[in-house]
Structures are given as structure tokens and as C-alpha cells.
Amino acid sequence: MQDMQQNTIQQTDVIIIGAGPSGSSAAALLRKKGFQVAIIEKQHFPRFSIGESLLPQCMVFLDEAGLLDTVREHVGTCGFQFKNGAAFLRGGKRSFYDFTQKFSEGPGTTWQVRRADFDQLLAEGAQALGADIRFGHEVIAVDVKTSQPILTIQPEQGTAYQIQAKFLLDASGFGRILPKFLNLESPSNFPVRRALFTHIEDGIGLDTDFDRNKILITVHDKDHRAWYWLIPFADGRSSFGVVAEQDFFDAYLTGNAEQDQSEVLLKRILADDESLSKVLAQAKFDTPVRTLVGYSANVKHLAQSNYALLGNAGEFLDPVFSSGVTIALKSSSLAIPLVERAIKGEQIDWQTEYEQPLRQGINVFRAYVEAWYTGEFQDVVFSRHKNPDIERMIASLLAGYAWDERNPMYKNAKRRLATLAEYCREDISPAQLSEI
Structure with missing residues (x-):
């Protein structure tokens, strides 16, 4: 540690923790503005991650960051799947939303992607624009009390070092580096849920x-709180x-460790x-x-x-x-113009x-997530009667356009x-649905 302290603190314009979609897109946007960027990434890419189903709104943000062509050029070699909507299944009932028939512009x-390949492409795109990505480097201390934050970094090989920037961005995803170091974490009001998942030859x-x-x-079909992707x-x-x-999974456990292994349970x-x-x-099941x-x-706070x-x-x-990747890319799109102004000395x-x-759109997503688990949105999805106009409005939100204030389903x-679900439960006509 003494040797580290004797070394000169490295300098850059912006430090980003994490090279996932929000980090790489933020770096690309910053490089297009001419700023020096260092990304500190603990893992090595490619690495497994879930969140493979992108939303069409992502395409707008990828294009803005100059990364869309990078992804498009590798669609075939990476096996990315063309995506135009979302389908739903409950027992014998089927439903779907066509994102090409949405309300919003x-x-x-978009595509359904293996995140290992997708995230690596974005990182490579940011590197091509001049971002300095340091894979295998871990943040072990954070000091944001100074006007220019200082991070202490431990590489896998070698001595720890310090790096200082005019601004710091945390794009560490589930690692949640700054929330943990700065005691920013706040309880979610969602129940604790568990995801069990893999990749399969389908x-x-x-x-x-x-x-x-x-x-x-x-x-x-037997417990509408649970769902499969x-x-x-x-x-x-x-x-x-x-x-x-967890109680859903508990009902499937036998008490036999061998019979309750993750693959057998799934x-x-x-x-x-x-x-x-x-x-x-x-x-x-081969993974x-x-x-x-x-x-x-x-x-x-954010x-x-x-x-x-x-x-x-x-x-x-x-x-x-x-919604995860969409929110990640939206956050970068919103933050980077403000970072530029902050570096230039603006308040x-x-x-x-x-x-x-940012939270306005997140809260729209939140309303749909909560309504899914209470069953209200499920009743809308599987309703026998559909109003075409409302279908297009909902398709926009499911396509990621949760910040479109022109969409009538955005407000409240x-x-x-809740009102729409009540109408659907009463099995009213499509014409009456337009009254909401």
C-alpha cells in the first residue's frame, strides 16, 4: 500500500465502473465529445449475463452512441434473432403484441441476443472510439468527498493504484459498487423473487x-404469480x-439434495x-x-x-x-450531456x-410489472376483446417507449x-374500452 501511495495518481476526465451496456454506451458518447474515459471492469469479456431480449427503444440509444452498426454487422455470426414483439401463453390462451404496430414513433x-457476445461488441465499439477499458481490475476503495473522485484499483496482476477523474459513473449493474461503498442502497418494495435459468437447445x-x-x-398454469421466459x-x-x-420453488423441493439440483428442479x-x-x-438441457x-x-439517490x-x-x-438494457441505455443517454456540462463547470x-x-419511465415500467404480478395486466393481455388503439399504446410501452409522454397510457x-383490467374482467366490447 505504501508503494501505491508513493505513485502518482492517474488522471482522466471520466471514470466508468463496469463495461456492460450502460458503461460502454456512456463511454462511446463521451468519446464522441472528446473526453478521456477509463472503464474499470472486474471481469473479462465475453462473460455470461442474462437479459437477452432487447426492446426496440434500445436501437435509438445504440444509434445515438454510434454502436448500432457494430451490432448490426455481427447479427449473423453471433446468432442474434430478429425480434418484432412479445407473445404470451397461459394454459390454452395465447396472445401477442406486435411492436411494429405500436403507438410511438x-x-x-430489434434482436434477441446472447449477452456475452452483445456486451463484448459494445465494449469493443467503445474501445474503437478510444475508451480505455481495463478488464480484470477491481474497485477496492472510493473517495467522492473531493471535488474530483478518486478510486483505488486492484488489478489481477500487479500493484494497486489510484485514478482520479472529473466525474465518476457507476455502471456496475448487479455489482452495485457505489451503492455499497457509499451506503446508498434502499430496500425495494418488490417481494423477493428468484430466477432459475439456463441456455438450452430448444x-x-x-x-x-x-x-x-x-x-x-x-x-x-397453476400459480399465476410464477412465469417462464x-x-x-x-x-x-x-x-x-x-x-x-421462494414459496413457489419450495413446493417443488423433495428434500433430496440430488433430486433438488437446479437442473432437475427447473x-x-x-x-x-x-x-x-x-x-x-x-x-x-446442456448448459x-x-x-x-x-x-x-x-x-x-441516483x-x-x-x-x-x-x-x-x-x-x-x-x-x-x-426493461433492464433499455433503462441502462436510457440512463447513459440522459446522463452524458449533463456530465459534459458538469465538467465544463456548470451547476x-x-x-x-x-x-x-429517468424515473418517470422507470415508474411506467414499474406499473406494468406490479400489475403483472397482481394479475391485472395478465387479465388485459389475455382478454377476449381487444381495442386496436389501446393495443398499440400498450405495444409501445412493451417495446420500451416508456418515456413517450404523448402515449395516453403513459400518464397515470x-x-x-387498473381501470383497463376492470373493463377486461367485465368482458366489455372493444368500443367501450376506448372510453378509458
């Missing part, structure tokens, strides 16, 4: 009703997982849903099954005068509508200029969803 299609033939161009969200890639493989509260839960079991009748518990998180939290480092809701009201605008999203 902007792209209506074995889905062309003679099924399954549409590879859409993520499939299946409500567990099935995210197809372009090479016959899929990301597959189930999400529920197969047992799949077998208990007849409709999805038919879709995956030929699936091969270790992983688990994630208590992933929902919140913080006391930014101060010399640092800001991006993406999942600040807040993560739930995987049900694949920034981070609460009104960053946190409030929670109340409007």
Missing part, C-alpha cells in the same frame, strides 16, 4: 405455433428461465405446465442452470455533484418485460435534470391499467 424491431420445430421472432412469456436465438438455441417467489417446474412442455418437448435471488433493488449511477447500478425492477440539478426524467399508468 421509432424502430419497431428443439422447437417449424410445425409448432411458436414464433421465434418474439419472446414467449408463459404464466404458470423463452427467448429464442437464431441458431436453434434459447434462453429459458422461471421466476417466482425441469420439474417445466413439466408442471402442460402448454409450455409441449413447446419444449424436444429441448436438451449449467444458474439462479439469481433478490435482484430487485433501489437507491437513496446522482450527486461528481458522480451518477447508471442502469441496474441504480435500480433494477424485474426481468418480466425485459447541474441532478434531481430534476436526471433522476426525475397504474390507474389506467
Whole structure:
């Protein structure tokens, strides 16, 4: 430590913790403005991550960062799957939303991606623009009391060092580096849920009703609090997982350690849903099954005068509508113009200029997530009667356009969803639905 202290503190314009989508896109945006950027990334890429189903709104942010062409050039070699919507399954009921028929302006299609490849492409794109990404380097201390933050970094090989910047961005995702170091973590109001997931050879033939161009969200036929995701890639493989509260999983445990291994447990839960079991009748489980518990998180604030939290480092809701990457990229898009102004010496009201605008869209996503688990949004999704105009408005939100204030379903999203669900339960006509 004494040797480290004797060394000169390294200097840069902006330090970013984490090279995932929010970190790499933020770095790309900063490099386009001419700033020096150092990204501190503990892991080595490519590395496994979930969150494979992008939303069309992501395309806007990737393009803004100059990273869209990088991804597009590798769609074929990486097996990224064209995506134009979301499909839903509950027992014998099916429903879907076509993102190309949405209310909001902007792209209506995107891809379903292996995050290991996708995240590496974004990182490589940021590096091509001049970002200094330091893989295998871990943040071991943070000092934001000085006007220019100082981080102490431990590389896998060699001596710890310090680096100072004019501004600090935390894009560490579930690592949540600044919230932990600065005691910013705040309890989420979501129940503790568990995700059990893997990648599979899905074995889905062309003679099924399954549409590879859409993520499939299946409500567990016997417990509507639980749901499965099935995210197809372009090479016959899929990301597959189930999400529920712990008591749901407990009901499937036998008490036998061998019989309760993660893969056996996931197969047992799949077998208990007849409709999805038919879709995956030929699936091969050939990748270790992983688990994630208590992933929902919140913080006391998202930014101060010399640092800001991006993406999942600040807040993560739930995987049900694949909002994670969209929120991550949106946070970078919002933050970087403010970082530029802060570096130039302007006073920034981070609460009104960053946190409030970002949370407005997050709160729309939150309303839909909460309504999904209470069953209100499920009733809307599986209603026999659909109003085309409302379908387009909902399609926009599911496509990631949660910040479109022109969308009537944006304002008072929670109340409007509750009213819509009530109408759907009463089985009224499409014309009456337009009255909400």
C-alpha cells in the first residue's frame, strides 16, 4: 500500500465502473465529445449475463452512441434473432403484441441476443472510439468527498493504484459498487423473487405455433404469480428461465439434495405446465442452470455533484418485460450531456435534470410489472376483446417507449391499467374500452 501511495495518481476526465451496456454506451458518447474515459471492469469479456431480449427503444440509444452498426454487422455470426414483439401463453390462451404496430414513433424491431457476445461488441465499439477499458481490475476503495473522485484499483496482476477523474459513473449493474461503498442502497418494495435459468437447445420445430421472432412469456398454469421466459436465438438455441417467489420453488423441493439440483428442479417446474412442455418437448438441457435471488433493488439517490449511477447500478425492477438494457441505455443517454456540462463547470440539478426524467419511465415500467404480478395486466393481455388503439399504446410501452409522454397510457399508468383490467374482467366490447 505504501508503494501505491508513493505513485502518482492517474488522471482522466471520466471514470466508468463496469463495461456492460450502460458503461460502454456512456463511454462511446463521451468519446464522441472528446473526453478521456477509463472503464474499470472486474471481469473479462465475453462473460455470461442474462437479459437477452432487447426492446426496440434500445436501437435509438445504440444509434445515438454510434454502436448500432457494430451490432448490426455481427447479427449473423453471433446468432442474434430478429425480434418484432412479445407473445404470451397461459394454459390454452395465447396472445401477442406486435411492436411494429405500436403507438410511438421509432424502430419497431430489434434482436434477441446472447449477452456475452452483445456486451463484448459494445465494449469493443467503445474501445474503437478510444475508451480505455481495463478488464480484470477491481474497485477496492472510493473517495467522492473531493471535488474530483478518486478510486483505488486492484488489478489481477500487479500493484494497486489510484485514478482520479472529473466525474465518476457507476455502471456496475448487479455489482452495485457505489451503492455499497457509499451506503446508498434502499430496500425495494418488490417481494423477493428468484430466477432459475439456463441456455438450452430448444428443439422447437417449424410445425409448432411458436414464433421465434418474439419472446414467449408463459404464466404458470397453476400459480399465476410464477412465469417462464423463452427467448429464442437464431441458431436453434434459447434462453429459458422461471421466476417466482421462494414459496413457489419450495413446493417443488423433495428434500433430496440430488433430486433438488437446479437442473432437475427447473425441469420439474417445466413439466408442471402442460402448454409450455409441449413447446419444449424436444429441448436438451446442456448448459449449467444458474439462479439469481433478490435482484430487485433501489437507491437513496441516483446522482450527486461528481458522480451518477447508471442502469441496474441504480435500480433494477424485474426481468418480466425485459426493461433492464433499455433503462441502462436510457440512463447513459440522459446522463452524458449533463456530465459534459458538469465538467465544463456548470451547476447541474441532478434531481430534476436526471433522476426525475429517468424515473418517470422507470415508474411506467414499474406499473406494468406490479400489475403483472397482481394479475391485472395478465387479465388485459389475455382478454377476449381487444381495442386496436389501446393495443398499440400498450405495444409501445412493451417495446420500451416508456418515456413517450404523448402515449395516453403513459400518464397515470397504474390507474389506467387498473381501470383497463376492470373493463377486461367485465368482458366489455372493444368500443367501450376506448372510453378509458
